[in-house]
Amino acid sequence: MLGLAAVFVANSYLSRAEKVPPPEGGMAKVVVATVSLPFGSAVTAEKIRVVDWPANSVPPGAFRDPIQLTSLGKGRVVLRQIEPGEPILASKLSGEGGRATMSAVLAPEMRAVAVRVSDVAAAGGFVLPGDTVDVFVTRTLQDPMGGASQQITDVLLQGTRVIAIDQNANDTSKDPAVGKTATLEVNQVDAQKLVLAQQVGQLTLVLRNLTDKPNPAVQTVGIEDLRDGAYVGGYAGPRARVADMAYLPPRPASAFRPARRAVPKNMNALPSTASVEIVRGTTGTSYEVKRYGSR
Numbered sequence: 001m002l003g004l005a006a007v008f009v010a011n012s013y014l015s016r017a018e019k020v021p022p023p024e025g026g027m028a029k030v031v032v033a034t035v036s037l038p039f040g041s042a043v044t045a046e047k048i049r050v051v052d053w054p055a056n057s058v059p060p061g062a063f064r065d066p067i068q069l070t071s072l073g074k075g076r077v078v079l080r081q082i083e084p085g086e087p088i089l090a091s092k093l094s095g096e097g098g099r100a101t102m103s104a105v106l107a108p109e110m111r112a113v114a115v116r117v118s119d120v121a122a123a124g125g126f127v128l129p130g131d132t133v134d135v136f137v138t139r140t141l142q143d144p145m146g147g148a149s150q151q152i153t154d155v156l157l158q159g160t161r162v163i164a165i166d167q168n169a170n171d172t173s174k175d176p177a178v179g180k181t182a183t184l185e186v187n188q189v190d191a192q193k194l195v196l197a198q199q200v201g202q203l204t205l206v207l208r209n210l211t212d213k214p215n216p217a218v219q220t221v222g223i224e225d226l227r228d229g230a231y232v233g234g235y236a237g238p239r240a241r242v243a244d245m246a247y248l249p250p251r252p253a254s255a256f257r258p259a260r261r262a263v264p265k266n267m268n269a270l271p272s273t274a275s276v277e278i279v280r281g282t283t284g285t286s287y288e289v290k291r292y293g294s295r
Contacts, residue, residue, distance in 0.1 A: 028055040030087050031063040037082040045070045048088060061090040069093075111191040112163060114181045115203050123207050125178040131162045132210050135184070135194070139201030155218040156197055159208070161185045 030053035037047060048066055063069055069076060069088065080092040106112055115135075117127075127133060135157040142149045164183035182205060186194065197203060273288045 026055050027052040028058050029053070029064050030058055031066050031069065032085055032087050033082045035084055037078045039078055039081060041078050043069050043076050043078065043088070043093065053087070059087055059089060062087045063090070106163070106185060109187065110185050111188055112183050113186055113191045113194045114183045115194055115198060115205075117179060117182045117203070117205060123205060127162055127165065127182060127205050127207060129162055129164050129168060132208055133160055133162055133184075133205040134158050134208055135160055135197075136204040136206060137197040137201045138204065139197075150222055152223075153221045155215075156193060156203070157184075157186065157190055158214040158218075159212075160190075162205075 029050050031048050032051050033047060034049050035047050037043065041047075045066065048069060050066060053062075076093040078092060079094055082088060082092055123133075134155060136153055137156045138151060138153045140149050141152050161184070162182055163185050165179040166181055168179075184194065194203075272291055274291055275286055276289050277284050277286045279285075
């Protein structure tokens with residue numbers, strides 16, 4: 001009898017605990033993915049299902065009816081990765097009857113520019129779609145004063161997003177891949193810089209952490225800086241850079257020294273001394289002094 005009473009009390013307690021109060025605003029129907037949907041995959045009936053979702057938490061752009069995605073003539077493809085159980089949003093899909101295009105992935109007012117890369121220039125193949133990189137340009141700089149030319153490396157762009165390697169635009173790729181081209185998302189002016197930089201030098205993509213902030217002042221590295229230790233500022237270009245000046249300590253003001261005037265060679269006949277008379281009261285005294293510039 002005591003055992004039966006304990007079981008009854010436990011079942012009653014568990015039944016009350018399982019009763020979760022319904023959310024405020026009720027429930028709504030939302031279409032979610034049943035499998036992982038990578039970039040470029042088509043949305044079909046077997047890849048989606050309808051679930052109950054709190055009405056107050058339905059994300060903007062969610063679909064309520066699967067017919068909106070699978071009806072005849074309205075086929076859509078995925079533009080951004082969708083995970084299983086994640087609501088399918090209009091912002092992650094192409095238009096009705098559309099296809100996976102690069103222009104649909106670009107942010108407003110941005111441009112996609114493809115640059116040539118190699119296994120070395122792309123961090124050994126570890127630069128993948130969705131990564132953030134800095135772009136370095138190595139070029140030969142001619143001295144306008146007639147001096148010897150010198151190779152230098154500049155930071156061309158910072159914090160640039162990679163949207164594709166070759167024809168792979170899936171930003172969930174994990175396996176390293178060596179590609180021949182990398183497509184970068186940049187604004188219009190930076191796109192012009194990239195096009196010009198490919199003509200005058202060699203580009204290198206350098207991986208950076210997503211949380212790093214761009215450096216407001218960058219440096220130019222020349223051949224004289226190829227030594228062990230910190231950057232020593234060996235490169236001195238024909239024009240002073242504002243970014244470089246931010247790292248240089250202020251120069252002490254030099255004492256003023258009047259220029260010494262040389263005696264012309266054709267004036268050797270001129271006496272090296274001159275007579276100067278100084279009057280004190282009513283008495284004058286003459287002195288012989290050296291002329292200015294004489295030795």
